Amino acid sequence: MLKNSFRLNDLLMTIIVWLSAALVVGAFLWLLSDLTLHGIAKLNWSFLVSAPENAGRDGGIGPILVSTLLILGVALLATIPLGLGTAVYLSEFTSGASARSIRMSLNVLAGVPSIVFGLFGNALFCIWLGLGFSILSGGLTLACMMLPIFIRSTEAGLSAVATEWRHGAAALGLTQAAALWHVLLPAAAPAIIAGLMLSIGRALAETAALIFTSGYVDRMPDSLSDSGRALSVHIYDLSMNVTGGDQSAYGSALVLIILLVVINNVAASLANRFLSQRITSS
Amino acid sequence: MMHDTKKLWRSAVLPTSYTLSNIEQGAACCVPIPQIQVENLSVSYHGKSVLEGVSLDINKGCITALIGPSGCGKTSFLSTLNRLTDLIPGCHMQGRINIDGVDVTDPRLDVLALRRKVGMIFQKPNPFPLSIRRNIEMPLREHGLRQRSAIDERVERALRDVGLWEEVRDRLDAPALALSGGQQQRLCIARALALEPSILLMDEPCSALDPIASAVVEELIQRLRNRYTVVIVTHNLAQARRVANFAAFFWMTERVGKLIEFGRCQSLFDSPSHDLTAAYVTGISG
Amino acid sequence: MIWSRHSISSPSRADATLARITGGIALAVVILLGLVLMLLVRESWPVLVDGGWTRFFVGDGWFPSSGQFNLLAMLWATLAASLGALFVAVPLGVLSAVFSRFYSPSWLIMPLRRVMVLLAGIPSVVYGLWGLTVLVPLIANWEPPGASLLSAILILALMILPTVALTSEAALAAVATSHLQGAAALGLSRTGIVLGVALPAARVGILTGALLAAMRALGETMAVLMVAGNVVQTPSSLFDPVRVLTANIALEMPYAAGDHRAALFASGLLLMLIVTVLAWLAGRIGTHSNA
Numbered sequence: 107m108l109k110n111s112f113r114l115n116d117l118l119m120t121i122i123v124w125l126s127a128a129l130v131v132g133a134f135l136w137l138l139s140d141l142t143l144h145g146i147a148k149l150n151w152s153f154l155v156s157a158p159e160n161a162g163r164d165g166g167i168g169p170i171l172v173s174t175l176l177i178l179g180v181a182l183l184a185t186i187p188l189g190l191g192t193a194v195y196l197s198e199f200t201s202g203a204s205a206r207s208i209r210m211s212l213n214v215l216a217g218v219p220s221i222v223f224g225l226f227g228n229a230l231f232c233i234w235l236g237l238g239f240s241i242l243s244g245g246l247t248l249a250c251m252m253l254p255i256f257i258r259s260t261e262a263g264l265s266a267v268a269t270e271w272r273h274g275a276a277a278l279g280l281t282q283a284a285a286l287w288h289v290l291l292p293a294a295a296p297a298i299i300a301g302l303m304l305s306i307g308r309a310l311a312e313t314a315a316l317i318f319t320s321g322y323v324d325r326m327p328d329s330l331s332d333s334g335r336a337l338s339v340h341i342y343d344l345s346m347n348v349t350g351g352d353q354s355a356y357g358s359a360l361v362l363i364i365l366l367v368v369i370n371n372v373a374a375s376l377a378n379r380f381l382s383q384r385i386t387s388s
Numbered sequence: 389m390m391h392d393t394k395k396l397w398r399s400a401v402l403p404t405s406y407t408l409s410n411i412e413q414g415a416a417c418c419v420p421i422p423q424i425q426v427e428n429l430s431v432s433y434h435g436k437s438v439l440e441g442v443s444l445d446i447n448k449g450c451i452t453a454l455i456g457p458s459g460c461g462k463t464s465f466l467s468t469l470n471r472l473t474d475l476i477p478g479c480h481m482q483g484r485i486n487i488d489g490v491d492v493t494d495p496r497l498d499v500l501a502l503r504r505k506v507g508m509i510f511q512k513p514n515p516f517p518l519s520i521r522r523n524i525e526m527p528l529r530e531h532g533l534r535q536r537s538a539i540d541e542r543v544e545r546a547l548r549d550v551g552l553w554e555e556v557r558d559r560l561d562a563p564a565l566a567l568s569g570g571q572q573q574r575l576c577i578a579r580a581l582a583l584e585p586s587i588l589l590m591d592e593p594c595s596a597l598d599p600i601a602s603a604v605v606e607e608l609i610q611r612l613r614n615r616y617t618v619v620i621v622t623h624n625l626a627q628a629r630r631v632a633n634f635a636a637f638f639w640m641t642e643r644v645g646k647l648i649e650f651g652r653c654q655s656l657f658d659s660p661s662h663d664l665t666a667a668y669v670t671g672i673s674g
Numbered sequence: 675m676i677w678s679r680h681s682i683s684s685p686s687r688a689d690a691t692l693a694r695i696t697g698g699i700a701l702a703v704v705i706l707l708g709l710v711l712m713l714l715v716r717e718s719w720p721v722l723v724d725g726g727w728t729r730f731f732v733g734d735g736w737f738p739s740s741g742q743f744n745l746l747a748m749l750w751a752t753l754a755a756s757l758g759a760l761f762v763a764v765p766l767g768v769l770s771a772v773f774s775r776f777y778s779p780s781w782l783i784m785p786l787r788r789v790m791v792l793l794a795g796i797p798s799v800v801y802g803l804w805g806l807t808v809l810v811p812l813i814a815n816w817e818p819p820g821a822s823l824l825s826a827i828l829i830l831a832l833m834i835l836p837t838v839a840l841t842s843e844a845a846l847a848a849v850a851t852s853h854l855q856g857a858a859a860l861g862l863s864r865t866g867i868v869l870g871v872a873l874p875a876a877r878v879g880i881l882t883g884a885l886l887a888a889m890r891a892l893g894e895t896m897a898v899l900m901v902a903g904n905v906v907q908t909p910s911s912l913f914d915p916v917r918v919l920t921a922n923i924a925l926e927m928p929y930a931a932g933d934h935r936a937a938l939f940a941s942g943l944l945l946m947l948i949v950t951v952l953a954w955l956a957g958r959i960g961t962h963s964n965a
């Protein structure tokens with residue numbers, strides 16, 4: 107008797123689990139296929155390089171891609187040194203209460219809604235520092251958002267590097283700086299790169315913060331102090347404010363996703379290359 | 389006073405050239421002049437005492453074995469000699485340690501210079517994830533040696549010293565981690581030797597190796613006698629008998645490690661003064 | 675007798691400098707958080723001062739031009755959308771993690787995981803775009819107008835699902851195989867192992883993942899803005915168009931001034947407060963389990 111009820115339970119559970127998985131996969135397949143179907147028509151070289159016309163319904167996303175890359179560039183220039191510095195400090199020079207409060211601050215920063223960063227970036231960079239709506243403001247605001255992710259990943263990578271190398275380096279009379287430069291940071295490279303890619307992914311996906319800091323202008327930017335439209339903002343504008351802009355929106359969305367997939371794969375292969383250079387003996 | 393200490397160290401760390409020679413044998417193998425003088429050393433971690441009241445003298449050019457069961461503070465003792473205890477969280481050290489007349493427990497001491505003079509080999513081989521050449525070259529560069537020719541000469545000399553040169557001379561740029569366990573340990577020894585230390589600390593250098601590799605490393609250690617002062621922690625009593633000139637026996641009393649007996653290796657094993665020592669070396673306890 | 679204290683840093687000059695530089699950088703990052711808080715408070719001060727913050731919870735509704743700032747309707751909408759999304763996404767996410775770990779054929783596991791990671795990275799605008807062009811018309815067929823609380827819930831659920839699935843999968847993977855084998859050796863069926871051993875053992879990780887998903891749902895702006903209809907009203911049915919706090923800020927910031935602008939900053943502050951509490955909770959759960 108018990109055996110039968112067991113079997114019924116098992117069967118029920120199996121059905122539920124498979125159904126859930128199918129539902130989840132199905133929903134996402136639906137999304138991805140819609141995206142591809144609607145957007146693929148727009149994908150060609152001229153779309154990628156020419157300027158938008160007719161409020162973006164026609165033409166391409168050339169200047170927008172340039173703006174996006176510039177904003178990303180500014181963000182990376184700020185994030186990498188600040189992030190590495192903080193991660194090194196957390197991993198090598200501090201512990202206990204001080205480390206805990208830094209980590210807590212980072213956790214809170216990581217959870218701050220992007221729209222709040224939009225407000226913050228607007229107030230600090232655009233108004234208080236006088237940068238106005240610009241690629242610079244947008245990039246710096248994005249850097250604030252990328253830092254917690256990057257720091258977390260880098261620090262985890264550094265802490266995971268074997269203590270035996272640290273002790274070995276110390277026993278050879280090497281400074282911590284030398285150990286970091288020659289051994290520890292290269293060993294943590296996969297984690298650092300992974301963190302970098304995660305942050306870049308977040309940055310490219312960001313819209314709300316950019317609307318209030320780098321603005322809407324869809325012309326080719328002349329300098330970093332020009333306003334520039336990021337790809338995600340373009341998608342937003344086309345779908346919400348431009349009737350008949352859906353086609354272009356889908357095309358842009360497809361470009362964005364392909365960009366993200368490429369970045370993820372580059373990251374994975376870079377990480378693999380670093381890992382294979384170190385054959386572990388154990 | 390700080391300047392005096394520094395000056396003393398400067399003269400102490402100038403490279404002294406030790407010439408290579410073949411295996412040296414013979415009974416009169418080392419000079420009974422103390423190089424390391426330890427006075428009433430105690431070590432504790434987070435308040436818990438692991439070693440108490442250790443006083444002994446390590447003689448120059450001799451191989452001194454530290455024997456005793458696990459947990460009685462032998463590794464902690466070793467780590468105090470090159471101030472590696474500084475890196476361990478919660479570790480407190482109390483007492484005096486003089487090396488070549490310089491008090492190394494002085495917080496103003498240049499620890500990096502100390503660690504060049506006192507090299508350490510760990511139980512588990514830990515070559516850096518770099519090429520074989522860079523493992524030896526990098527510490528040399530960091531300590532100020534810049535010319536390519538001088539570096540290459542030292543690299544070759546160090547590798548010859550440990551008997552690795554013929555095995556790796558044509559693949560110096562291969563990753564060090566691709567070497568076998570025994571080769572890795574010998575590389576670590578070469579790396580330490582390249583800095584031209586005068587003292588070598590070895591924490592169970594053979595215990596992580598297979599028997600053949602272990603024998604090779606042990607033979608290498610024997611060759612280091614006279615040229616270097618070696619302090620070696622070992623659980624292998626037979627190895628201690630084979631290799632060491634002096635032996636120090638540690639034991640746990642009341643949950644704290646203490647030095648029970650110290651003396652010439654031969655006499656410690658054949659006619660120990662202390663009952664505990666006798667029991668340990670004959671295998672009755674421990 | 676010399677006492678030697680634990681110091682992580684070695685006494686060399688280079689290291690002391692490095693410690694100081696990196697310490698300064700770390701301090702700057704912490705100050706950043708303080709700056710965010712400070713700026714928010716400063717900009718929202720005009721409406722907060724003198725007990726003005728009560729304005730957010732009393733009054734006729736959100737009519738900024740006449741100085742009415744009651745945002746309760748939007749607060750309820752925010753909570754309803756997020757809770758609804760969690761209600762949908764957490765069970766589905768945990769179940770798909772269970773699938774991956776216990777039921778899936780081995781060739782499917784890695785591809786499934788890669789897809790989840792990809793989906794976790796899809797920008798919210800893309801989800802919003804799809805919601806706007808596909809989901810909303812679908813719901814409109816069922817019950818107009820389509821852009822509603824329901825579409826917000828569904829889109830948010832879709833967005834936080836990968837987070838829940840991936841963290842739950844990691845939490846389940848961390849359950850020691852020995853526990854599972856022990857359970858199997860006791861004759862437990864697969865269902866019994868999953869429900870009786872694996873899920874309870876992984877509950878800390880799963881809960882943390884759910885909290886992270888909640889933080890994401892509460893903070894989400896674009897996707898919800900695009901599909902929820904943006905009418906300021908307390909939702910009485912799933913098909914009512916609603917406006918969440920984040921969308922409100924995004925919509926009205928471009929032209930807000932004076933008290934209106936301060937009120938928007940204040941609602942941002944409120945959001946930050948809620949998110950901080952959740953982050954603190956997530957941290958507590960983590961340390962509690964370690965204790």
